[in-house]
Amino acid sequence: MNSVNSAILDASTGWAILAGFSLLWVALGWYWGRHAGQLDEYMLAGRRVGLALGTATAMATWVTSNTTMAAPQLAFQIGIWGMLGYSLGSLGLLMFAPLARRIRSLMPNGYTSGDFVRIRYGKTAWRVFLAISLFYSLGWLVSMGMAGGILIHALTGIPYHYGMTVILAICVGYTLLGGFRAVIGTDFIQALLILVGLVVIAVLAIGKVGFESIHTAVLAERPELLDLLMPAAIMFLFNNLLFGIGEVFHSNVWWSRAFSLREGVGFKAYTLAGLLWAPIPIVAGFVALAVPALNINIPAADMVGPMVAADLLGVTGAVLVLVMVFAALSSSLDSLLAATSILIVEDIYRRHLKPQASAEDMRRAAARVILGLGVLTWILCAPRLTTLAELLYFTGAFVASTIWPIAAGLFWQRTNPTAAVAAMVLGSGAGLYSYFAIGFYVAALVGAAVSMLCVLLGTWLAPREFDWAQLHEEHPLHLGARS
């Protein structure tokens, strides 16, 4: 990789932008975190988040490094279906909308997605679920840490390790200071930056190159990218759909938002976030299809987005991309740090290690876990072992296997707990096998299919009654919902 030679911004400009935004996020984190002394305030923003902030945080969190970096990469590799397939990730948010409403009504005192699985299916399912969820969270954290380093290197020439370290340190810093309130507040500003930046880049790209030139050049050099019947790409479309649903359904990132939203807001916030998110991968992916028309040399597929934007728009474009993707990375990293720390503190620290932990113990543990996650992510990002898309889709098999246990557990009274365990274990195993035997684009598809069979068959053969009232479990530290 030799993107230093093609960097548009000089390193000092890059450092100035990073420093400016870093100061802003940390200052806001401190400001919003001043009154978050109580555990419930620190971890769930007091459970009173309104529609605007709820929608923006769901949308900004779902616009990740994977949207801004991997969507152009996938458009560059598999064309029009790469854009559309990525856009179907919005169905994860849209389909979670009724779940968010159901979660809030079934678990007014709920804290994590682990709480639900533990009460609904028992301890074996809970531990399997925690293993999947924590593995996925770490994969997502690493993919974003890597994306930060790659982007900053591509645009400014700042070495990969420096850029990756800065973005991780800043997100850990302001999440530590302000907790969930800082995450949600900065997410709103970051959502605006992402949307405005993307619109400006796309409008300038259309003005400078034009649809006709892009279409003609792609057709001449790589016609398969515009082929509507590309079999691997169509499979990717369905795979991505299931991957997105699996990611959202199981992850505590989305469950903690469902718990934190004001009564009656969850359904609207997730629906609106899904509708506003859907066009973003199409716009971001479109930029990558300008490569043949511009005749750019792309040194690595996962750098195609920033390389094209910088080539098209010069220094201004490079600044815009840096700000936009810095916002996209921060909005996801902070959410993941906060939500994963809640999961670890509640489900592992308190439920497994220290059942008598006080609210103060948990608050301290949350801060240490956020810091520890930052360090662990840095260690795993350092060798840069794989590309963004490869890393992302490796986790697809695992998360897709949770779709049916979660959805059936929330809506069907007779879902069999053993079938739920089998669905997660066998679904993950089959998905993983297909990842290596066939390709990354089928892992989630196979994982979800096997998981579905297990849940349907197990529940049909041995239905088990469940009392929904059990989910109203009071938290020992009285962290329940307020009216």
Add this chain to the structure above:
Amino acid sequence: MTISVTVFSALVLGALAITAVAPLLLLVLLIRDWKRKQLW
């Protein structure tokens, strides 16, 4: 079967229009929540 330039441009322009409206909508909702004291 290749996507035509008309469909391709309509797809991108449609997506771009929604992306352009989104920040305005979020700001309107923010002001509404703030007036109702339901920000967070």
